Amino acid sequence: MQSLIAAVRTHDDAATFLAWPGDFDLDQGAHGEEVHLASGAALEGFAGHGAGGTYFFCGEGGEERPILFADSEGRAALVAVGLPELLRLLLVVPWWQDCRTFTVEKSRALAAGYLEDIPDLWARRNRAAAALGLSLPTETDALARLREVVTVTGRDFVLVFTPEDEPYDALFKDLA
Secondary structure, three states: OOOHHHHHHHOHHHHHHHHOOOOOEOOOOOOOOOEEEOOOOOEEEEEEOOOOOEEEEEOOOOOOOEEEEEOOOOEEEEEEEOHHHHHHHHHHOOOHHHOOOOOHHHHHHHHHHHHHHOOOHHHHHHHHHHHHOOOOOOHHHHHHHHHHHHHOHHHHOOEEEHHHOEEOEEOOOOOO
């Protein structure tokens, strides 16, 4: 079975959608500063975000590992448990970072702006999901799962700026 990372690299529809609007680039996995997890678990940068953020696999294993996102402003949060969950989030709610209330109403307001620029957004998303063999959750379910991962599952995933031994701030401060 092909890994999802390999599938993204080989399917243009998926790679294109994930690059934009998903803002997810497998060629940008290096983080701009030295960091580690407070728990001492392994941390592996594997993808980047256009504004300087990094997606990290946490712990040992493969694509099923928890995924932490760190932005370039010193904030971080666990955002998914496994690459399939992250890709589903990026396909359903690519503007997740701006959806601070985790509500469908806020998500749909953000989507409206994207739809002005990308009228075939949902068709492109569906082609990408099909290319990766992913079934998609509803917007409500994707946002509820993100909230759960950020507020419950992610409590034990604290990213630390190594040179100063200082933890990153919570990506979603109002929820942490």
